[in-house]
Amino acid sequence: MYRAKKREIAIMNVRIAATAVAFTLSACASTPPNSADPGSIADPYEGFNRQMFAFNNGVDKYALGPAAGAYKTVTPEFARDRIGDFLRNLRAPVIFVNDVLQAEPSRAADTFVRFTINTTVGIAGLWDAADHMGVEHHSEDFGQTLAVWGVDSGPYLVMPIMGPTTPRDLFGSGVDRAIDPLTWTEFDGDPDLDDKIAVGRGVLSALNARVALEDQIEQLNAQPEPYVALRRIYSSQRQAEIRNGRPEDESELYQDLPDFDEFDE
């Protein structure tokens, strides 16, 4: 009965995300990635997005930031690194599935090898032993898989707490949660344990990530227009991630660069 309820919740998550996708995609024209300016993305909901951006800044300033500061003080860097490696290793199954779905056998093999080595030699993932052996980490998610399959990103959205995203990526994160085996694991003795673990995992991930992103967040807030800066970096970074960091064709890369003489004296 409990298992059925868990499945219901997961399905509900996916349904909510799907509705969001349908709603937002229907409301605007398709937004193909702009190779001339990878930083540009359609933002028809800018008013809403700016409000969410301001809300997130508030949460960061008054809650997450201070909490991360305390976490950083209380937890030495060595421990934070171990926690970080451990949490990252837990994502390996989801990354593996997405590697396969994107038809990337070599990357899928890397992920598989990393997970095996880190869980065993790396002691339950606490050490990134695979990295020392030269097998580097890469991240994947279902949003990227959808992009590889040709699905349009949809308009730029800023979600409360979650931050910048798009309907495609939002839907993707719902699917990732459904793929994640930890979503479905149960403990016979204690039916609530898996929920507590999920919450703990979420909180630790957020704190660890916030500490790691400290400098970037400071830099972002020092920009003349932080909202625009974040939107642009999200858009261009996402496209680079989807390409798996592969360089674009150089002859095309510089084709649409702007002219500097246009506004000369």
Place this chain on the structure above:
Amino acid sequence: MKRLVTPAIALTALAALALPAAADAKTEAYVQKNASEVLASLNDPSLNADERTQKFNAYMDEFTDMKAVANFAIGKYARRFTETELAEYQKVFREYALAVYENELDAYRGEAVVVKDSVDRSDTDSIVNTVIRRDDGKDMDVRWRVLLRNGQYQVVDVALNLDGNLIWLGIEQRAQFLALLDRTNGSAQALIDKIEGMTQKLESEKRT
């Protein structure tokens, strides 16, 4: 008649081909020499902070076309500002740009700039690919947009390659400045104030 025309056409075609190649080698040499000089100027232990800034600024003024970069950063508004507003903005922008570059490039002081290759968009417009080696082993892929203006080479934009994401700093700056100006109805003063605030913050973070 026909026999004379063909070699003439061939010669002009060859000359056109030769020009970009010459531009390639020259722009590469230009970036190699000057980028290294700029980084070296930040590494001179005999200079105190102010002297270092002065030397760095002098090199940067020669190396980059500050006015062109400033005008580019505000796009169409360059024509909408009054003459005094434009002059004030250019002055403030220059100070800001110098402060940004000094803070950012300081991390690479003393490092070698290695030119890899270059791409010519036209006779007067090239992009030079360089690598700046860092202490922690991570090499920075830095690309310089070099224009030939009035017989002089000058850098007008710099791009950093972050995990396959090529970010042109001038373009990013322009996107934000235009957003700010659109939001404030083209107010030059709002932009000038904003830039001055950012410069002050940067100067307080400068290495002493």
